[in-house]
Amino acid sequence: MIKRSFYFLWSSQTLSNMVDVFYTVALITFVLDRTGSVVFATLVPFIRVIAQLLSGLLAPLMIAKYRLTFLLSFSQCGQFLLFALMAGYVSPWGGSNLYVLYGLILAISFLDGWTTPTRNALVSRLVTDQALMKANGMIATTDQIVLFAGWAVSGLMVAWLGYFPVLLLVAVGYGLAMAVTTLIEDPTEPKRGSFWDVRSASAAYVEKLAKEAGAEKTSVTPSRWDTLKEGWIALWRSPRLRSLTLIEMTDMIGGSVWAGAFLLVFVKEILMKDEAWWGYINASYFAGAVLGGLLVVAMANRLNRNIFGAMLLGMIGYAALTAWFALNTSAPLTLFIVLITGPFAELAAVSGRTLVQRSVDKDLLPKVLSAQATLSNTIFGLSLLFMSGIAELFGIVNMYLLAAVLTVLATVVGWMNRRAFRSGPDGVEQA
Structure with a gap:
């Protein structure tokens, strides 16, 4: 059995993956046009990999503390705001300092580093064990369709519309993905009491035990190092x-x-x-x-x-x-x-x-x-x-x-x- 929340997850990730391809092509093309240097253009994917590597190392701290659905929404909200800033920066009225652009790429990629492990973990919570293979196959299929269509269309869109409109479109795409993500209900967590109910049940329980333990708090609450490893x-x-x-x-x-x-x-x-x-x-x-x-x-x-x-x-x-x-x-x-x-x-x-x-x-x-x-x-x-x-x-x-x-x-x-x-x-x- 596949729960309705899986389809919300599937659609939000498909949309964000699609606009992510647009963003990559637009940024590499922009840097090449401004500098004419392959080295500077190569820094775009390199910075992304480094930022996602750092994000992956620190992700367990966030995962231990917050609901997975909140982490996805927070990541997409942050990327929505950063893409809006980036679109403004590459607009005809913006700046031309590449270091600012690379800083935005670093921040966006750091937030994106939580997405894939969070998504794959949520899939196993939103479908039964028997349907897990099918659900993974559905996600893999749409991922490939998005890559195929995205790389085919993105270059034409950048040439036709320009960097500024394409990056605005990317920001809107992440905003829509974030809105859909907020509809996902994690069945392993109690229902949210409010929009700000973002702590995971296990983190709240550990915190409660720590408060009850008083002086023995350190023996109840796992250290950050324990969580990371x-x-x-x-x-x-x-x-x-x-x-x-x-x-x-x-x-x-x-x-x-x-x-x-x-x-x-x-x-x-x-x-x-x-x-x-x-x-x-x-x-x-x-x-x-x-x-x-x-x-x-x-x-x-x-x-x-x-x-x-x-x-x-x-x-x-x-x-x-x-x-x-x-x-x-x-x-x-x-x-x-x-x-x-x-x-x-x-x-x-x-x-x-x-x-x-x-x-x-x-x-x-x-x-x-x-x-x-x-x-x-x-x-x-x-x-x-x-x-x-x-x-x-x-x-x-x-x-x-x-x-x-x-x-x-x-x-x-x-x-x-x-x-x-x-x-x-x-x-x-x-x-």
Whole structure:
């Protein structure tokens, strides 16, 4: 069963993801036009990653204290106000100091760092366990549709309307997303007594115990350090979570190979085509990812019988197709390869996310997801540097082959830890 609040969450996140693409394209284009420097333009995504990394590290403190629905609303409200300021700054009457713009990007990205772990934690609260795979598939499908449509339309919108109107549109989009988010009711929390009832029930209960304890307050209230490390400890202590994290991080080392710069080099050097084919390949991959999401939704009941097996199947298929992609030199065949890569990638991603959500207590899940997001951002950033070096030293084909090998290695790691997936939710073998 899927509760009505899930659809509010789904629609608000879809809207905010869509306008986020518009914002990224508008900002990068603006910086390039003002400076003509690729380095200054690259600072836009770099600052975003750094801010989200810091936000992920501090997110457990907010999650322990406030309702998840409030954190989402607060994040979107803050971004709405900051985007309005940014739109004014890049308007014909605004300033031109890039450091101010980078400061706004830092603040927006810091608030956005709470969004993904909070959203994924809320999903498991708003649907029954049986419907979790289907709900994740629905979100994955719309995420890919938004990315595909957003990147296709955003450039045209910036060229047609200009930076100022597009960023105003982004601000309005976040305002609407915030309004929809306020309609979400978390069934694990008591109903809000008022609009300002933002504390989580568990935080209020701990505070009550601390007041009753008086002098023993410090022994009742967990320290900030304990709160920060709680999700990380859970990742290490649970055999299943530890296995899932190791699988994801091993695969993530090669996960940056689909970044635009690498793909463009492959198109020019191996396929001997121009930038237009870069766009065709991206479109084909997104189409395959959407198809994969739809297949996961349609087959959710069947996949629920063996989610771990579905995840490994997705990874093996993805690895094989990545290797085929690397060794292929036919441009039309490349479109077919990336099209069928999408379903395998979505199957692995949705299955892995569902397994994490089912492996943790709902109160601890947001902190675990924050820890995982922090690890993912770190590994992805390092992967960009590592894979750049591999491409430079050994060639773009060998870089893609290495990415395929890393995914196979991640699959082997999963298979070696399969006992953790035949046990209880915490990964402890049952009698």
